[in-house]
Amino acid sequence: MRYAFFPGCTLESAEEELMISTLKVAEALGIELIELKGWTCCGASHIQDVDDFLATSINARNIALGEELGVSKIITVCNTCTLMLRTAKDKLDRNDNLKTRVNESLRGTGMQYKGNTEVTHLLWMLIEEYGLENLRKKVVRPLTGLKVANFYGCHILMPPKIMGFENHRNPQSMEMVAEVLGAESVEFDQRLACCGFHSVFPAEKEVMGLTGMNTLSSKTSGADCLVTPCPLCQMQLDAYQPDAQKGFKEDITMPILHLPQLIGLALGLSPEELAIQRHVVDAIPMLRRSLQLV
Numbered sequence: 001m002r003y004a005f006f007p008g009c010t011l012e013s014a015e016e017e018l019m020i021s022t023l024k025v026a027e028a029l030g031i032e033l034i035e036l037k038g039w040t041c042c043g044a045s046h047i048q049d050v051d052d053f054l055a056t057s058i059n060a061r062n063i064a065l066g067e068e069l070g071v072s073k074i075i076t077v078c079n080t081c082t083l084m085l086r087t088a089k090d091k092l093d094r095n096d097n098l099k100t101r102v103n104e105s106l107r108g109t110g111m112q113y114k115g116n117t118e119v120t121h122l123l124w125m126l127i128e129e130y131g132l133e134n135l136r137k138k139v140v141r142p143l144t145g146l147k148v149a150n151f152y153g154c155h156i157l158m159p160p161k162i163m164g165f166e167n168h169r170n171p172q173s174m175e176m177v178a179e180v181l182g183a184e185s186v187e188f189d190q191r192l193a194c195c196g197f198h199s200v201f202p203a204e205k206e207v208m209g210l211t212g213m214n215t216l217s218s219k220t221s222g223a224d225c226l227v228t229p230c231p232l233c234q235m236q237l238d239a240y241q242p243d244a245q246k247g248f249k250e251d252i253t254m255p256i257l258h259l260p261q262l263i264g265l266a267l268g269l270s271p272e273e274l275a276i277q278r279h280v281v282d283a284i285p286m287l288r289r290s291l292q293l294v
Helices: 008-012 016-029 052-068 079-094 096-109 122-130 132-138 173-181 204-220 231-239 241-245 259-266 284-291
Strands: 002-005 032-035 073-076 118-121 147-150 225-228 256-258
Touching (some): 016 256, 016 259, 052 073, 052 096, 079 096, 079 118, 122 173, 173 259, 225 231
Parallel strands (some): 073 118
């Protein structure tokens, strides 16, 4: 299986550990990820508020980079990158005039958006294309005894018109993957909540409260860790957790894993190989205890 890979800024800079784990898991699964050469930031869900045409144009260029590779799909491991790329593609594929204008703006770069490459997320690909039974066959260390709180994040579910992989009110994809890996999914109130990442600067107090609610909810549910398919959610809930704790009397401590890291553990990779030791909230003692790792 061969995909064009759009890593996005978070994996490239702030959370290199998630790039490490993604590439290791892809290799273990026999999936070839070809990083787009010269990709640029997707706009992180903000740029369209300033210049919608620019937002569409830069992501048309990102998609065109994938089209040049001759692959059928571009894959990401970030909810927001998936949303931004799919939003641009939806606009361009439905509006020939916009497509013409965008391609005129790209002419100086030598790029052209054609519209023949789809955009998907690792979570979706594992279910739709790789297949859960094939994933099950790759499991060498079933995650028996590990209770996970699956935190989807807004942008992999909404708007359903653009994302549309599953029921946005009651998604089950994360639970399906967790079951295949041998982990137990727990119910918790904040399962479909926002992580707050995109509002952390203009509304820091409110976002810290939300971060604390998300981790406390998963903690009181009995989960050993919270797992998310989005690196922005992972970063918000992990890196800002100590700040969020200041607003709570209760202990909100909860290790936060990115989906590829959970998968990697079941594939037999060590926490260190998956760079989990680089997280702010130390997840390794919990993993050693829950999975009886030496």
